[in-house]
Amino acid sequence: MAEYIKLIDLTKCTGCRGCQVACKQWNELPAEKTGFTGSLQNPMDLSYSTWCLIRYDEFDEADGMKWIMRHDACMHCDWPACVKACPSPGALVKTDSGAVVHDPNYCIGCKACIVACPFDIPRYSEHEEKIAKCTLCYNRITDGKSPACVTACPTGTLEFGPKEDMLAKAHARAEAVGGSVYPNNPKYETHVIYVVPGDVKLAALQHVNPNPKMPTTILWWKNLFKPFTLIGMGGVAGMAALHYFIKGPHRVEKKEEGGEADG
Amino acid sequence: MTNHWIDIAHADVIMVIGSNAAENHPISFKWVNEAREKRGAKLISVDPRFTRTSATSDKYARLRSGTDIAFMGGMINYAISKGRIQKDYVINYTNASFLVNPDFRGPADIDGIFSGLANGKYNKSTWSYQTDADGNPLKDTTLTDPNCVFQLMKKHYARYDMKTVCKITGGDPVLYEEIYDLYTSTYKPEKSATIMYAMGATQHTYGSQNVRSYAALQLLLGNIGVAGGGINALRGESNVQGSTDHAALFHILPGYLKTPTASQQTYEQYVKESTPVSNDPMSANWWGNYPKYSASLLKAFWRDADLETGYSYFGKIDNGKNYSTIPIIEQMASGKIKGLFCWGQNPAVGCPSSRLVRRALAKLDWLVAVDLWETETAAFWQTDAGVDPAYINTEVFLLPAAASMEKEGSISNSGRWAQWRWKAADPPGDARDDLYIMTELVFKLKELYKKEGGAFPEPILDLSWDYAKMGMDGHVHHPNPREVAREINGFFLKDTEIKGTLYKAGQMVPSFAFLQDDGSTCSGNWLYCNSISDSENRMMRRETSDPSGQGFYHNWSWCWPVNRRIIYNRASVDEQGRPWAKDKPVIWWDGLSKKWLGDVPDGGWAPGSKYAFIMLPHGHARLFAPGMTDGPFPEHYEPLESQVRNLISAQQESPVIFRWDKAVQEQVCDPMLVEGAAACVFGSPDKDKFPIVCTTYRVTEHWQAGQMTRWLPWLGELVPDMFIELSEELAKEKGIRNGDKVRITSIRNLEGIVAYAMVTKRFKPFEVDGKKLHQIGMLWHFGYKGRVTGSIANDLTPLIGDANTMIPEYKAFLVDVNREEV
C-alpha cells in the first residue's frame, strides 16, 4: 500500500469542528459530558473517546487579533515512539500506509505509549484499561477512502493523499503564504503535516511540540539498556561459567586460607 | 444568491458583512479558500465582533452593531469620489442616468428623511422619474444632470465622509480606507467582488436597506451578473430558499407572485394591478408575463375552477395590513388567534421577545407542533418552561415528523439549485413525513366540509390534491412527492399548440415561456417550470461535467430559472456581447451561430437588443429604488434601541418602522403585551439602565432554535451551555471572570436570563462619538428542552421589525449584564 499523508492547512481552517464530529461518528465514539469551558474548545483535551479536537488560541497582537484554530490528532510518526515503547505486539502497529494503528484487542493498558509519544496523543481509559487514539481511519483508507475528518472538512483545510504529492503541496503552499511546514524534521517524519501561516508562532499554541523527535530516554531505554540486560546477564553468566571451568568451585579448605562464599 | 456557491471561487475580493459565513455557512469557505488560493483573492470581514470568519480573513474591520449603512455609505462615497465606478456598466445597465422628479428631496436636503413623510409613512409620489410621452424615463447618459440618479446618489453619499462614518461605526479610519480601496479596486471590468451577507444584514429595522446598500455598491462597481460577483444572501437553512420560492411568507404567492388584497376583488383587477407595463421596446419587462404565471398557479390549486372562481377562492389580505411573525405574536397575545400550527418552527425560542410568545401561546385554544423532537414550543405549558400547567388551557398536539433523510423531495439551496433527495431510512415510530401529515389533514378537512358544510367550503372541497388516495382504513397511503414536483413544474390541462408544436394534455410544460394565461396550463410555481420534463426529473441529475469550465455544472441538479446559474448575466457582457472579464466569462455571443454560449442567458435576444435587467419594467438595475418603504437610497438610522444619537442627521431611528411599543400602549393592552413589546429608545429615562449593546447570533455547532442539535450528543458536547461573549474591559468593569455566570436583563425582561460569560479579547469596547460603548453577544440556540439546555436569548430581544419586511431586529438592542452571585 502506498504511503499517505494528511495535510492540515492552518491558513484555511475556520474551526467549524466538522472533523471533530465526523471522527466521533465514524469511530462510533460517545459524546463526553462537557460543561462550559470559557472557550469554544470543548472538550478541552483529547480523550479516550475524543481522538481529534480543534484547539482555539487567541492572541491580541500589534498587527491585529489572531484566533488560531488547530486540528489536533495523532501525527502518525514514520518512526513512532509509541510503537517503540509498546510491550504488547499488535497493540500499536505502524502500517505501510503510514497510519499508526492501535488495536484494543491487544492493548494491555500499560500507558507506555502515552509517555513515549512526542505529541502527547494517546489517551487512557481507566474503565476500559486501554488507550485509544486516531487511527488515520485505517479502516477507511484501506478501502480507498479519505479519513472521516478529511471527508467532512468543508474548507479544504484537511487533505489526504500520497505522501509525495502532499509534501510537495505543503511546501508549495507554505511558500505561497509565507509560512512553514510543520513538522519539518527529516529525522522525524510524520504522516500528518501542517502548513503554518507565517504570522503564527507555533510554540505559543496549545499542545504543540515545536521540535518533535524520538525522545532520547526512550531511545536509551529501547536501544541501549534493553539489549544490555541480556548482554549483561549473558556476559556475567558466561564469565561465571569460565570461572567455574578455570578456577573451579570455591571449596571450603579445612582450616586453611581464607575464602568466601556467596556474592 | 444572484450567483451560486461555486462561483465564489471566481471572486477577486470577497466581503463578508452581516454574516459569519465561516461559522454558519462552513461549506462556503471551500470556495472562498479556492478563490484565495487560485486567484489570490482577498477576504474582508466586517463585523462587530471578531468571528471565526474574521480569524481567517485578510482584513478585518469592526463596526458597531447596526451601522452597516454608514460603513457602506462611506464605501459608496469613496467609489464615487475616487471615480472608481465601472462607467459603461453604470450608464447602460443601471438607472444612474434616469432623471428623477425635480420635487424629490432626500436626507441631504431635509435632515435625514425623504420627501413625502407623513404620519409614519412615505407618500412616494415624488420618488418617480421624469418620463417622455410613452411613459419611459428620461435619461442623461452623461450623468451630469443634477436630477439624475447618479448625481442624487453622489449628493446623498457625500455626507458619508470617513470622519463621519468612523464616528458612527466606531471603526478605524485607516483600516476602513484600506478596505474601501481594496474592495472598490474591482470597479475594473475584468475584476469582480462578491458580498456574502446573511442575517447580520437583514435583522435590523433597516435590514432591507442594508442589503440595498450592498446592491448599490455592487452596481456601481459593475459586479452584478458577473462571475465572482453578485450579492449573495447566504441562506441559514438548507431549504430556506425553497421555502421562500414557494412562498412561506404572507405577502407573496409561489414564484414571488403577489398576494391578492381585499381591494382586488376580481382576477382581472388583480392581474392588471400586478402586471407591470413598459412601452420601451428595448425592455423585456419579463413580469409582463404575470398573467400566465398567476393563471397557471390558480389552475394548480383548483384544476376544475375557472380563473375568476379560482381567484375568488384565494384568501385576500387587508390592504396595508401585515401578517408576519410579530403581528401574529401580537394577535395571539391579544387573544384574537385561537389556533396555531407550528410546523418545524420553534417560536418559543426563535421569535423576538420570546417570553411574550410563550405567554401568548397560553391564550390559544389549541396548538399543533410538528417536529422531530418535543420543542420548547410544544412544551411551553410544562414546568420546564417555568409555568404551572394547571393554569394553561391550551390543548397541545405534538405530531412526530420525519427528518430530511427519512423522506423524499427536493431542497433548494442558496444558489437556487433544486436538488432531489432520496429517502435514506424510514422514520422512527409514528413519525410521518410532512406531505403525509398535510395530505391527511387536507383529506380530513375535505371530509368534514363535505359532511358539515360550514362557511365557504368550496376552496377546500375543490382543492386539487391528487398526490395520494385515502385508504379504506381512513388513512392516507404513500403520498407521492414526485406528483407534487410535477404539479410545481406544471403540465398542460388540454391539448395546446404552441409555435407549431402540439402539447397533449398531461404533458409537462417545457418551460415558463410556454405557460398560458387562459387556464390551459397549470404550474405550482412558474420559476420551477422546466425542472421536470416528460422524460426526466432534472432535479435528480448528478452529472459532474463542466464543459465551459466556469463552474456552472448545468447537468448537476437543476437551478431556477431555466437552469440559469448566474442571474442578470446579460450584465456580464458589454453591449456587443463580449464578457467584461475574459478569464471568467458567464455568457458570450457567438456571431456565427447567432447564439449565446456559456450559462443559460437572461433571454436569448442578441446583444444590445434588450436591456440587461429583464425582470425590471425599465430594464435597468436600480440605484434609486422607489419600491422601498423607507427611501430610495439607503440612509443610516440608529437601531430603535440605541445609546447613540444619530450622528448624520436629526432623524434618530427609521421614520417608518411600526412601533409596537407605542401601539400596544395606545391600545391599553394586556400588561404582558406592554411589557413584551417595550423598547428602551434613545433618550428614554430607561436608557441608562441598559447601557450595553447586545447582538444575537448562532454558532456552527448548533442550528437555529436548537431543536435539531441540542438533542444530539455529539453537538451538545461541543457547545453544552448558553453563554455570552464580552470584552475583557467590560468584564473588568463588572467584576466578571471568564466562566462566571451572569444575568442579562433588558427592558422587556427585568428579571433577565442567566448564562455563562466568555470573556474574550475578540470583543472590544467601541469608541463612538467620544464615548466608550460596550457590546456583548449571545447565542440564541438554547431553551429548556433537549440534552443540553440553557436560557433563551430571545427573552430579551425587541419586538420591532424592518420597515419593509418586518424581519425582527435581533442584532442590536440594549441590555445590562451583571455577575450572578452564586
Add this chain to the structure above:
Amino acid sequence: MASSREKMVYVSTAEERIIHWMLAGSCLFALITGLGLMFHSWEIIPTMLGGYYATKWMHIFSGVVFAISLVAASIIWWEHCKFVPDDLKWVSQAGGYLWEAHDLPPCGMYNAGQKLFFWCVFAFGIIVVLSGIVMFNPLPFNVTLARWAYMLHVMGVLVIASFFVIHLYLGTVGNPGTVQIMFHGWATREYCEFHKGKWLADRESKGDASE
C-alpha cells in the same frame, strides 16, 4: 547424620530465609515477566502466563512483593552489610576468587562481595521500585520524569539482573555448601570458619555456639 549435625552451625534464621526467597523469587519472576514484556521475540513467556495483559499484572504484583521484600531485607541485613575497613582488603584481592590470595582477613557474617551485592540490590531495587510506581501510572507525572522512569527501570534491572547471575553462581555451584543455608539455615563449622571466620569467633566468644 547426628554426628555431623554436631558440627553444624545455625547461620540463617527462618525469617531471613523466607525474606531471601521472597526477594529472590519476586525478583526472578519480575525479571522473567519483564523480559517477556520487553522482548517481543520472547512471546513464549506471556503466552505461557496467559497473555500480555495477565503478564502485565503479574509483573506489577511481583514488583509489589519485591518492594515489600526489599524493605524487609534491608531491615534484617542492614547492620550485617555495613562495610568495615577489612572489606577493602578483601576487595583488593577480589576475595580470592580470581587469583590466589594470601592475606584475606576473616569475614563477618558477609564478605565484602556479598555486602556489595546487598547494597546494589538495595539501591537499584529502590530505583526499579520507584520507577515502577511511576510506570504503573505515569499520567500524573511530568512526562520527562516519566520517560526517565522507563529508562531507569531497565537500567536498574540490567544491574540487578547481572549481579543476580553472579549471586546465583556463587551461591550454588561456585561455593559448595552455601545453597543449603538458604534451605535449612545450617552450615558446617568448617564452612563458617572458612567463610565467616570473624562472625563465628564473635559468636563463640559470646558463648553462643552451635547446638
